[in-house]
Amino acid sequence: MKSNKRTHDFRALELKISEQSISPHTIYFKEHSVREHSSDKPSGRTLFIVNVPPYADEKGLKNAFSEAGTVNSVIFATKPNAEIQSEKFTKETCKLSFKVCYLVFKKVSELNKALELTELRPMNSNGHEIIVGMKKWIQEHNAAVELPQVLKERIETFMKTHDNKTQSEQKQEKQLEQQDDEGWITVTKGGKVQSFARTEKVESKIMAKEESKKKRKELKNFYTFQIRETKMKHIVSLRQKFEEDKKKIVQIKQSRRFKPF
Numbered sequence: 001m002k003s004n005k006r007t008h009d010f011r012a013l014e015l016k017i018s019e020q021s022i023s024p025h026t027i028y029f030k031e032h033s034v035r036e037h038s039s040d041k042p043s044g045r046t047l048f049i050v051n052v053p054p055y056a057d058e059k060g061l062k063n064a065f066s067e068a069g070t071v072n073s074v075i076f077a078t079k080p081n082a083e084i085q086s087e088k089f090t091k092e093t094c095k096l097s098f099k100v101c102y103l104v105f106k107k108v109s110e111l112n113k114a115l116e117l118t119e120l121r122p123m124n125s126n127g128h129e130i131i132v133g134m135k136k137w138i139q140e141h142n143a144a145v146e147l148p149q150v151l152k153e154r155i156e157t158f159m160k161t162h163d164n165k166t167q168s169e170q171k172q173e174k175q176l177e178q179q180d181d182e183g184w185i186t187v188t189k190g191g192k193v194q195s196f197a198r199t200e201k202v203e204s205k206i207m208a209k210e211e212s213k214k215k216r217k218e219l220k221n222f223y224t225f226q227i228r229e230t231k232m233k234h235i236v237s238l239r240q241k242f243e244e245d246k247k248k249i250v251q252i253k254q255s256r257r258f259k260p261f
Helices: 058-064 108-115 134-144 148-177 200-217 224-255
Strands: 005-007 010-015 025-031 046-052 071-077 099-105
Touching: 025 108, 046 108, 058 071, 099 108
Parallel strands: none
Antiparallel strands: 005 010, 010 025, 025 046, 046 099, 071 099
């Protein structure tokens, strides 16, 4: 069945695995146009496709659009304009979900031909076959098992590039920290932090500050038992003060020199 619909400037065509496919998926595509151009997605030669099924691969999409011309590269992404992540030494598991795709043609005229297509060729053509079912699960399981030697080489390569990048960043920061002709010094992210000697006096001041902070955070006279204890302590302190005052009065009387009686 041929399909030639337009939905918000998108063209819609059926994507089949083979000629015998009964229920093909419908993909939507248009010319990729953005303000900021990139080398991997050149303007005028890139086709933007959405609703790409999970089983579609690079060779299959090249076969589907082979009537339009030669496809230089195929870029898959989970969402439009997604940033390409940096290389990692561990393989990330691909989520089985519909995705977007960017098809880069060799010529501008080939992109125009792709936009005028009324039917796509099956993905299983030109000697290519998409593996599905049990065979696909076995292949994915075998590919997920990493050989220790291969993983070690990948880690060493990753660490070398990371070390070189770190050294270059440190050199740039050191160059910026140097004084320029006008006497200015650029403050960088990894600047020197001025430290002080931790003597006993400084330690005691720090501990006193910590204790004062704890006392501020304490809830005084908040609970009933706290109010009761505070009242009892206050009464005890008043009694002690009264006894001390009595003793002082007795001492004053005894120390008087003038005794009229």
